[in-house]
Amino acid sequence: MKLTTKGRYGLKAMFDLALNSNGEPIKLNAIGERQGISVNYLEQLISPLRKAGLVKSVRGAQGGYILAKPASEITVRDILVTLEGPIVPVDCVSEDDDENLCTHSDCCVSRIIYEKIRDSINEVVASITLQDMIDDHKQINATNIQVNCKN
Amino acid sequence: MKLTTKGRYGLKAMFDLALNSNGEPIKLNAIGERQGISVNYLEQLISPLRKAGLVKSVRGAQGGYILAKPASEITVRDILVTLEGPIVPVDCVSEDDDENLCTHSDCCVSRIIYEKIRDSINEVVASITLQDMIDDHKQINATNIQVNCKN
DNA sequence: ATTAATCTTGACAAAATTACTCGGACATAT
DNA sequence: ATATGTCCGAGTAATTTTGTCAAGATTAAT
Ligand code: FES
Ligand code: FES
Numbered sequence: 001m002k003l004t005t006k007g008r009y010g011l012k013a014m015f016d017l018a019l020n021s022n023g024e025p026i027k028l029n030a031i032g033e034r035q036g037i038s039v040n041y042l043e044q045l046i047s048p049l050r051k052a053g054l055v056k057s058v059r060g061a062q063g064g065y066i067l068a069k070p071a072s073e074i075t076v077r078d079i080l081v082t083l084e085g086p087i088v089p090v091d092c093v094s095e096d097d098d099e100n101l102c103t104h105s106d107c108c109v110s111r112i113i114y115e116k117i118r119d120s121i122n123e124v125v126a127s128i129t130l131q132d133m134i135d136d137h138k139q140i141n142a143t144n145i146q147v148n149c150k151n
Numbered sequence: 152m153k154l155t156t157k158g159r160y161g162l163k164a165m166f167d168l169a170l171n172s173n174g175e176p177i178k179l180n181a182i183g184e185r186q187g188i189s190v191n192y193l194e195q196l197i198s199p200l201r202k203a204g205l206v207k208s209v210r211g212a213q214g215g216y217i218l219a220k221p222a223s224e225i226t227v228r229d230i231l232v233t234l235e236g237p238i239v240p241v242d243c244v245s246e247d248d249d250e251n252l253c254t255h256s257d258c259c260v261s262r263i264i265y266e267k268i269r270d271s272i273n274e275v276v277a278s279i280t281l282q283d284m285i286d287d288h289k290q291i292n293a294t295n296i297q298v299n300c301k302n
Numbered sequence: 303a304t305t306a307a308t309c310t311t312g313a314c315a316a317a318a319t320t321a322c323t324c325g326g327a328c329a330t331a332t
Numbered sequence: 333a334t335a336t337g338t339c340c341g342a343g344t345a346a347t348t349t350t351g352t353c354a355a356g357a358t359t360a361a362t
Binding site: 029043047050057059060064 | 305306307308309310311
């Protein structure tokens with residue numbers, strides 16, 4: 001039941017992008033330095049985020065990335081689902097994916113539990129936006145840009 | 152954010168044990184056949200469950216396992232924590248384990264999210280007991296013993 | 303036009319974790 | 333004694349994670 005570095009670093013990167021956005025595109029280099037993530041790895045994370053329509057890229061010199069939508073319209077769930085796939089404790093309760101369904105799913109007592117876990121997690125992460133994180137950050141600490149957090 | 156087979160099979164096994172308990176000890180062999188889990192692997196799962204005080208073993212011929220407590224006093228959380236460790240999305244929010252704490256945990260916006268995820272999952276699984284699963288099962292299907300569910 | 307900066311893509315690989323299997327020791331009912 | 337179970341630790345194949353790397357495409361600045 002752990003998130004992988006994809007989800008965690010991706011969330012950090014998106015938060016960094018939201019926090020430092022001033023109209024100009026932000027380089028992966030800058031994000032990587034602030035958040036302690038290698039640019040090489042960031043490239044791998046930002047690509048699906050772009051394809052999911054969460055960020056826009058500006059190519060060429062002085063290029064970079066900007067949020068594709070207001071921070072208040074990007075949820076933590078959007079980011080995690082993009083980078084980790086459906087947020088489910090077992091594959092057979094993923095809504096998208098009928099392929100992993102079990103044969104006796106209609107009379108499975110475990111399934112009831114897994115659906116509850118799935119729903120509770122998804123409710124939490126869908127209720128938090130990048131703007132919420134920014135608000136939290138401003139309230140907690142005006143200067144620090146969370147560099148020494150590994151996750 | 153997936154459970155491993157340890158947690159899933161362990162839950163199945165404990166449910167099987169609770170459902171089929173009639174005072175006599177139940178062999179891993181029987182559980183394995185009903186739930187489609189190899190006895191070899193089951194041995195590995197039942198061992199920590201015994202050490203955690205959730206089941207009692209009866210060694211020797213005609214031996215087996217019985218629940219150490221009433222089904223109504225064993226939660227899904229007990230089982231999952233025993234087999235998977237602390238239920239947390241990232242190590243730094245595990246209560247037991249101060250070792251994985253981040254250096255700036257006091258001003259980390261991600262942490263707030265991870266704590267919420269942690270709490271919501273733990274609330275769900277702590278609120279469900281083996282007895283609840285049995286009740287669900289009896290209501291859904293009186294005969295079937297969920298054999299073809301992989302999880 | 304050239305150059306330098308930056309994104310884009312796909313391949314590759316080391317490390318860690320998962321998901322088991324196996325062999326043998328031990329305990330007990332018959 | 334023997335058959336039937338649990339108990340324990342080692343070992344291992346497969347998978348996933350966590351990155352690195354190189355070559356190419358695009359564009360701003362000069
Ligand atoms: S575990 Fe998939 S439905 Fe039972
Ligand atoms: S991620 Fe561990 S506290 Fe910030």
